[in-house]
Amino acid sequence: MKLTLLDWSIILVYLAGCLAAGLWMRRFVRGVQDFAVAGREMDVNLGIASLAATELGLVTIMYTAQLGYEKGFAGAAIGVIMWLVMWFVGRTGFVIGPLRASGVMTIPELFERRFSPRVRWLAGLFVVLGGLLNMGIFLRLGGEFLVHAIGLPPGALEWTMTALLGLVLLYTALGGMLSVLVTDYLQFLVMGVGIVVTSVLVLVQVGWTPLTAGLEAAWGAGQLKGHPYNPVHESSFGWGYLLWQFVFQLAAVTTWQTQISRVLSARNADTAQAMYRRTAFYFVGRFLLPGLWGAAACVWFAAQGGLPEGLTSLTAMPHFLGVVLPAGLIGLVVAAMLAAEMSTDSGYMLTWATVIYNDLVAPCLKRPISPPAQLRLTRALVVAIAVFLLFYGLWYELPGNAWDYLAVTGNIYLASVFTLLVAGLYWPRANATGAVAALVLGAVGPIAFLVLGQRLAIAPEVAGASSFTLAALGMVAGSFLSPARPLRQ
């Protein structure tokens, strides 16, 4: 599909607006706390917009559409689980309530207070390792969308994504969380409109009855990998995988640093909990709406005789949108998808840079550096992460589907840090020995999947569930086998 003048105008106005808003916020940054957690002045609705925009990236749209293409609507069961878990955490304040009340800037900072400086540093290392590996495929997947949706030549993928990342880097490095919040807000609006309009157009193009009948036919003919509607069916996720997802999502919404950074930027714990409750249902659409596009692509290509050569379950959806969306509207969709990519990239780069500075670099400094130097250092770390993203994103090949890769890399720290958080906040007997054992043991399963996943058939739920079990065992055994110490405050 070729972009018209109107399409280009929409995209350029959107990009210019984001850049201007992001740069404008730079004037309010007076210190690292303004830069990292927006001076803790964020209110509920801005938190909802920022959380929703950050957690719905172009990479999310790609992998949820892939789930829709391979598993039909049943692929969105993970979104339903996430909805329930988010609402539960928002209702009870489980973990996020005491975490916000503690006044820390990052999760590892809490571990120093509760356990020891060594635990903080080690946890920071795992958080950064898991987070950066997880983020490594964002640019590649985002670029794949643009290549297939608007027909970019394959060679242009790297340059387009480099330019986009450069733009995001500019306002994130200068304005930090304040710029991220305001640009997230704009991106939330553009993305919301784009997703709703695209979903309605897909439904109009394919039709609800032909879509549901087509999915059943595709499943019957073996073109769909799993039952299109029943997630517990043996051909779909199955009970084991879904149960793992309950635990995984509970750990993700209470531990994932990009989500927690919004909790820590909130005015208080009540604001953070309200933000979670009101964002909870958003996560159903996060899986279901792009899943609809993927499922529709499956039915549409099945009617055409199957996927053309060169397309996969990952790239089928953008190719399908590029064909069925009317000219003149693709600009809005591309702007929405760029919004999704940019909001996620900015939030993630800032979050991991903050953890590296706060938990890995700062504790090693012999004497404190001046506030301006702290800011310069954090900004330099944002730039370094962007450089890493460019290179890692270009050469790593996914061992399985995108969702499994993201779940498993996230698990490198989710299982252990979740165990440390829950034990640290709710189990007085937990101590530093147990914390170190949990951190190390929790990372074994996911790293084995990443290293050996291409040679051995390790199911992602096995790698994931084993890491949660090992982390919990490490915490309990380590805490009981070493002397109890008074709680650090």
Add this chain to the structure above:
Amino acid sequence: MTTVLVAVWGLLLAASLAWYGFLVFHVGWKAGREIRDLTATLGAADRPPPERR
């Protein structure tokens, strides 16, 4: 069984579309006002240093 599941997914799909549409306007309006308040607070010359919050 399949008919029920199709209806459930159809319902969730319609609810998601409605919720996204609602959030864009509702949160869009309110978050816009919060950004105004946020910048006013942060821009105040007499605000305490960040370390005290």
